[in-house]
Amino acid sequence: MEPALRRLVVVSNRLPVALRREEDGWKLKQGSGGLVTAMAPVLKNRGGMWIGWSGASDPGRGSKATDETDMETLFADFTEEAGYELCTVPLTREEVDGYYYGFSNEIIWPLFHDLQSRCRFHPRYWRTYLDVNFKFAEVVARRSSPEDYLWIQDYHLMHQAFFLKSMGVRRNTGFFLHIPFPPPDIFMKLPWRAKLIQALTEFDLVGFQTVQDRRNFVGSLHRLMPEAKVEGRGAVVAVNMGNRSFRAGAFPISIDYAQFSEMAAQPEVARKAFDLKEALRHRKIILGVDRLDYTKGIPERIRSIQTLLRRYPDLKGKVNFIQIAVPSREEVDEYKELRTEIEQLVGRVNGEFSFPGWVPVHYHYRSLPHDDLVAYYAAADVGLVTPLRDGMNLVAKEYCACNNKGDGVLILSEFAGAAAQLQRHAYLVNPYDVEGIAKALHRALHWQLEERKAHMSRLREQIRRNNIFRWVDSFLRAGIAKSLEDFPEVETVHFNRV
Numbered sequence: 120m121e122p123a124l125r126r127l128v129v130v131s132n133r134l135p136v137a138l139r140r141e142e143d144g145w146k147l148k149q150g151s152g153g154l155v156t157a158m159a160p161v162l163k164n165r166g167g168m169w170i171g172w173s174g175a176s177d178p179g180r181g182s183k184a185t186d187e188t189d190m191e192t193l194f195a196d197f198t199e200e201a202g203y204e205l206c207t208v209p210l211t212r213e214e215v216d217g218y219y220y221g222f223s224n225e226i227i228w229p230l231f232h233d234l235q236s237r238c239r240f241h242p243r244y245w246r247t248y249l250d251v252n253f254k255f256a257e258v259v260a261r262r263s264s265p266e267d268y269l270w271i272q273d274y275h276l277m278h279q280a281f282f283l284k285s286m287g288v289r290r291n292t293g294f295f296l297h298i299p300f301p302p303p304d305i306f307m308k309l310p311w312r313a314k315l316i317q318a319l320t321e322f323d324l325v326g327f328q329t330v331q332d333r334r335n336f337v338g339s340l341h342r343l344m345p346e347a348k349v350e351g352r353g354a355v356v357a358v359n360m361g362n363r364s365f366r367a368g369a370f371p372i373s374i375d376y377a378q379f380s381e382m383a384a385q386p387e388v389a390r391k392a393f394d395l396k397e398a399l400r401h402r403k404i405i406l407g408v409d410r411l412d413y414t415k416g417i418p419e420r421i422r423s424i425q426t427l428l429r430r431y432p433d434l435k436g437k438v439n440f441i442q443i444a445v446p447s448r449e450e451v452d453e454y455k456e457l458r459t460e461i462e463q464l465v466g467r468v469n470g471e472f473s474f475p476g477w478v479p480v481h482y483h484y485r486s487l488p489h490d491d492l493v494a495y496y497a498a499a500d501v502g503l504v505t506p507l508r509d510g511m512n513l514v515a516k517e518y519c520a521c522n523n524k525g526d527g528v529l530i531l532s533e534f535a536g537a538a539a540q541l542q543r544h545a546y547l548v549n550p551y552d553v554e555g556i557a558k559a560l561h562r563a564l565h566w567q568l569e570e571r572k573a574h575m576s577r578l579r580e581q582i583r584r585n586n587i588f589r590w591v592d593s594f595l596r597a598g599i600a601k602s603l604e605d606f607p608e609v610e611t612v613h614f615n616r617v
């Protein structure tokens with residue numbers, strides 16, 4: 120029989136905090152990004168442990184003893200405040216280069232986003248990826264117990280179940296892929312495709328963002344392991360491998376809807392949104408928010424603004440496009456080049472159209488404090504979310520959650536996972552079709568209020584119902600046939616708020 124209370128152990132590449140060495144020792148900084156946004160409130164409410172790399176790649180520089188005492192104190196403070204434990208996996212510079220920058224970001228990231236021409240299939244990257252996965256598995260084996268439920272996150276750690284099993288360590292494991300799973304014709308380009316897909320079959324549950332991702336996975340599985348037999352047809356299917364079986368399912372990730380909506384309603388945030396509108400003289404605001412990444416379609420989006428202003432000159436002086444680009448993977452040449460390309464494009468568009476008192480494109484290359492970001496969402500008339508490919512895209516959902524007035528329009532790429540859920544009430548576009556986006560923008564800016572409200576209220580309702588807590592619950596139910604409520608409770612701030 121299952122024990123009534125099981126601890127949840129989350130394993131991911133990065134911890135939800137960043138460790139930085141400063142003059143006076145180590146400091147903990149809250150991390151950012153989709154994964155942290157998604158998981159932090161869950162562990163906070165339910166307790167447990169999060170295992171991951173701290174983000175520091177040279178742990179041996181200072182005095183080891185001081186470092187360890189420093190970190191222990193920092194972690195103890197964190198646990199007290201956050202309600203769950205942290206456990207770090209230290210990595211060397213070489214490991215970070217091969218496993219993180221190399222295999223994860225130069226192979227899996229582009230390949231799984233259908234951009235195989237950007238892949239660098241170096242065998243060294245594969246070997247380091249395996250070594251680091253083994254290192255993670257050793258820590259996981261040591262720090263967890265057979266009663267725990269292990270929830271492994273994302274493409275950096277696809278070999279966890281494989282290595283745990285090869286060490287003879289029995290654990291109940293679930294894996295969730297935050298990025299898309301590519302169609303078989305693309306996956307088959309991976310030199311280590313058979314080993315990778317086999318490793319995925321070693322988890323007890325493999326979760327994807329959409330049903331299409333799961334179909335793509337099953338398609339590759341059929342090609343590489345013909346003995347696999349799929350049973351069932353719902354959101355979660357069983358895969359029988361002859362001597363063993365596992366489950367594969369679609370679990371669209373979401374946001375803490377109530378937290379975003381309530382923050383947007385706070386007087387100080389509403390004031391910030393108003394000040395922003397006033398600073399822009401109450402012109403219509405089109406907003407883009409992304410990590411600066413080549414999958415997000417930022418250059419195409421800026422070109423669509425250029426096309427919009429060329430095609431519909433009456434909009435000159437009446438709209439502003441604000442692009443917030445959060446620095447990401449800044450050490451990588453490709454990301455540096457993308458930054459330059461975006462800055463040049465912004466300069467070109469502003470050079471072409473600006474006049475005294477009006478600059479069409481406002482570009483911010485920095486991460487904003489959470490309440491500022493929410494104020495931008497609340498102030499925007501149009502959320503322009505046009506990734507070339509995206510696992511889900513939380514920005515699309517956050518924009519809607521913050522649109523408490525309910526009069527905004529979401530323009531969404533058909534290649535974002537979010538489109539599968541939001542397609543009926545978002546304005547879907549092909550992110551490569553610059554003219555199509557310009558046309559969608561023009562329409563959105565001229566839509567009747569009633570129509571905008573009808574669509575936005577349905578979008579908000581769908582996101583409110585299918586929120587982050589439902590995501591966790593459905594994954595855990597599929598993984599251990601238990602729900603979130605079976606985990607020891609630390610505090611019930613957000614759960615069951617729907």
Ligand code: GDG
Nearest residue numbers: 152153156297372445486487488489509510511512513514
């Ligand atoms: C991966 C997958 C999937 C953005 N700017 C600021 C800021 N953000 C936060 C947003 C949002 C997060 O970053 C971005 O999440 P996305 O989902 O849009 O994209 P990825 O980072 O690529 O995430 C993606 C996700 O994992 C979850 O599974 O949806 O498909 O690629 O939450 O709010 N946060 C702050 N300031 C900013 O300026 N504080």
